[in-house]
Amino acid sequence: MLEALRALAWRETIRWFRSPFAVFASLIFPVMYLLLFGQAFNLGKLLGFIPGLTPTEAAMEAFRGAPNYFSYFSVGMVGFVAVTASLFLGANVIFDKRLGFVKKTTAAPVPRFTIFGSRLIAGAFRPVLLGFLVLGMAALLAYIPGFNGLTVNTQVTALGVVEIILALVSVSLAFSALFLAMGFLFESPEGYFGIVNLLNLPILFTSAALYPTTTMPPWLQTISAFNPITLAVNVMRLNLFASVSPVTGSDYYPYSALVYLGGSLAYSFGLVLLSFWIAQRGLRPR
Amino acid sequence: MPDPIVTENLVKVFPGDVRAVDDVSFHVREGEVFGFLGPNGAGKTTTVQVLTTLLTPSGGRAEVAGLDVRAHPDEVRRRVGLVFQESTSDDELTGRENLQLSGALYGLSPSETNRRTKDLLTRMHLDDAAERRVKTYSGGMRRRLELAAGILHSPHVLFMDEPTLGLDPQGRAGLWDYVRQLRKEMVLTVFVTTHYLDEADSMCDRIAIIDHGKIVAAGSPSELKEKIGGDLLTLVAGPDSADLTAVLQRIPGVLSVQRRDSEYRIKCRQGESLVPATVSAAASTGVALQSVSLKKPSLDEVFLEFTGREYRAEGSGPTDIDKTMRINQWRGRRR
Numbered sequence: 046m047l048e049a050l051r052a053l054a055w056r057e058t059i060r061w062f063r064s065p066f067a068v069f070a071s072l073i074f075p076v077m078y079l080l081l082f083g084q085a086f087n088l089g090k091l092l093g094f095i096p097g098l099t100p101t102e103a104a105m106e107a108f109r110g111a112p113n114y115f116s117y118f119s120v121g122m123v124g125f126v127a128v129t130a131s132l133f134l135g136a137n138v139i140f141d142k143r144l145g146f147v148k149k150t151t152a153a154p155v156p157r158f159t160i161f162g163s164r165l166i167a168g169a170f171r172p173v174l175l176g177f178l179v180l181g182m183a184a185l186l187a188y189i190p191g192f193n194g195l196t197v198n199t200q201v202t203a204l205g206v207v208e209i210i211l212a213l214v215s216v217s218l219a220f221s222a223l224f225l226a227m228g229f230l231f232e233s234p235e236g237y238f239g240i241v242n243l244l245n246l247p248i249l250f251t252s253a254a255l256y257p258t259t260t261m262p263p264w265l266q267t268i269s270a271f272n273p274i275t276l277a278v279n280v281m282r283l284n285l286f287a288s289v290s291p292v293t294g295s296d297y298y299p300y301s302a303l304v305y306l307g308g309s310l311a312y313s314f315g316l317v318l319l320s321f322w323i324a325q326r327g328l329r330p331r
Numbered sequence: 332m333p334d335p336i337v338t339e340n341l342v343k344v345f346p347g348d349v350r351a352v353d354d355v356s357f358h359v360r361e362g363e364v365f366g367f368l369g370p371n372g373a374g375k376t377t378t379v380q381v382l383t384t385l386l387t388p389s390g391g392r393a394e395v396a397g398l399d400v401r402a403h404p405d406e407v408r409r410r411v412g413l414v415f416q417e418s419t420s421d422d423e424l425t426g427r428e429n430l431q432l433s434g435a436l437y438g439l440s441p442s443e444t445n446r447r448t449k450d451l452l453t454r455m456h457l458d459d460a461a462e463r464r465v466k467t468y469s470g471g472m473r474r475r476l477e478l479a480a481g482i483l484h485s486p487h488v489l490f491m492d493e494p495t496l497g498l499d500p501q502g503r504a505g506l507w508d509y510v511r512q513l514r515k516e517m518v519l520t521v522f523v524t525t526h527y528l529d530e531a532d533s534m535c536d537r538i539a540i541i542d543h544g545k546i547v548a549a550g551s552p553s554e555l556k557e558k559i560g561g562d563l564l565t566l567v568a569g570p571d572s573a574d575l576t577a578v579l580q581r582i583p584g585v586l587s588v589q590r591r592d593s594e595y596r597i598k599c600r601q602g603e604s605l606v607p608a609t610v611s612a613a614a615s616t617g618v619a620l621q622s623v624s625l626k627k628p629s630l631d632e633v634f635l636e637f638t639g640r641e642y643r644a645e646g647s648g649p650t651d652i653d654k655t656m657r658i659n660q661w662r663g664r665r666r
Binding site (some may be wrong): 049051052053056059060063064145146148149150151152154155330331 | 385386404408409418432433435436
């Protein structure tokens with residue numbers, strides 16, 4: 046049983062690494078955002094001069110403790126990547142259905158949960174890996190002249206690192222599970238990509254991935270507060286940036302990182318269970 | 332030991348009240364190759380999918396390897412091997428890796444899997460290609476790999492759903508050679524669906540023809556051929572020779588004799604063994620024969636006899652592509 050789970054997860058992973066274009070394709074998106082969008086879209090510069098505040102202080106007030114917009118945004122990209130890297134997972138299920146591989150596994154004497162479980166484990170590994178690549182690359186950019194980069198302005202603790210990893214893993218699991226379930230639910234790529242776009246854009250735009258939620262209209266702020274990407278990136282930002290304003294002395298976030306992490310893990314748990322149920326229904330013989 | 336495949340009044344109804352399998356009963360005996368033939372959308376693949384637990388029956392009973400498919404799906408899965416019409420191997424993995432994956436799916440230990448993989452790669456003549464990715468394989472190599480994956484876990488019953496679809500004649504003959512070889516070495520019950528009637532004729536011990544979800548004929552290929560009238564022996568005597576009808580009718584095994592001028596059309600059983608008797612009968616009456624020809628009915632005629640001759644553009648195959656492919660193939664056969 047565990048042998049089947051291991052073998053199927055191994056197959057997913059080896060396939061990914063053996064098709065260089067798949068790895069490349071999932072890297073294009075975050076790399077372009079970091080190298081072009083993040084450099085061009087300098088929201089901090091638009092703030093202008095605020096009397097009595099240094100530019101960094103002004104940025105920290107606007108971006109909830111981050112010393113500049115790029116730092117704020119590059120951490121948000123991790124949540125963004127969790128979604129975009131997971132999109133491929135469900136599409137792969139559809140192609141495997143068409144090619145007969147899903148039939149091969151459903152006709153084999155393996156517990157049904159291994160079929161979904163192996164894909165979830167191998168699938169969530171990708172956004173986790175890409176998330177770390179994004180953080181690492183953003184941090185490196187700070188050392189390249191002419192580029193904006195990720196600047197950490199607080200003491201990162203060991204517990205903080207664990208929290209960041211857990212947040213990354215939970216948001217990756219949540220979206221991998223969701224899109225995998227959609228793959229098991231739909232038979233055609235058209236149907237799949239239709240529903241994926243319907244989910245994808247609202248999830249990204251109502252999150253705190255690209256911009257602070259503080260400037261949103263109140264109704265959107267409420268939605269955003271419950272967005273799984275918002276919860277995960279809040280955990281990361283709270284651990285990488287100053288959490289208390291040097292200007293006003295008040296907290297940038299109403300809750301601690303652990304509270305957001307709890308929310309993120311709960312989401313992850315819930316979405317994995319829901320997706321598992323959907324996938325089991327899709328696999329059940331008619 | 333019960334028969335490895337038993338169905339009793341098996342029914343499968345799809346939404347929209349489509350009765351894909353409608354009250355089908357048959358037995359497959361230990362060690363035999365059982366052919367399941369029928370036009371597109373007749374219910375062949377649905378039957379295979381019910382027997383291999385990919386679909387649940389709507390009614391009736393189906394037992395495979397002594398186990399009810401509804402009550403013990405996992406045990407049934409463990410005891411059957413599958414070769415589908417499409418390739419289920421992973422293109423990005425090598426031949427060896429694909430077999431290792433199959434071994435893991437069927438619960439073989441890694442050492443057992445490696446031993447059997449090595450053995451099967453050799454037997455299927457895939458040794459040289461073992462470390463190559465399957466996407467570089469030819470159609471015939473892919474089918475051999477599918478066959479290897481299907482029997483890796485030593486199943487009681489091997490199901491093959493149109494295993495030679497799309498293969499060239501060498502590939503088709505090759506695959507059947509491997510199946511023949513395997514059956515010499517182990518007791519293997521094979522359930523095969525095919526559109527190639529010549530394959531069914533040469534490979535199958537028994538055949539069932541299904542149409543509109545119902546079995547319309549069953550028996551050994553020769554029994555079925557006899558059912559539609561037996562062999563046709565045609566004699567052509569010299570012009571103005573004596574009438575042979577009475578003499579020919581007396582020969583044991585002759586069913587009927589029709590005369591048209593100097594041509595005699597003799598319906599009979601096992602025509603080849605009657606050739607000497609007819610020749611000597613003609614000689615004893617002093618009639619010189621100009622030609623003797625024997626036509627044995629082919630399974631094609633049996634098939635058309637039982638499923639009708641009308642062309643079916645409106646199949647109910649799984650997909651349009653599939654349907655087109657099969658229609659083309661069917662056209663090819665009838666040309």
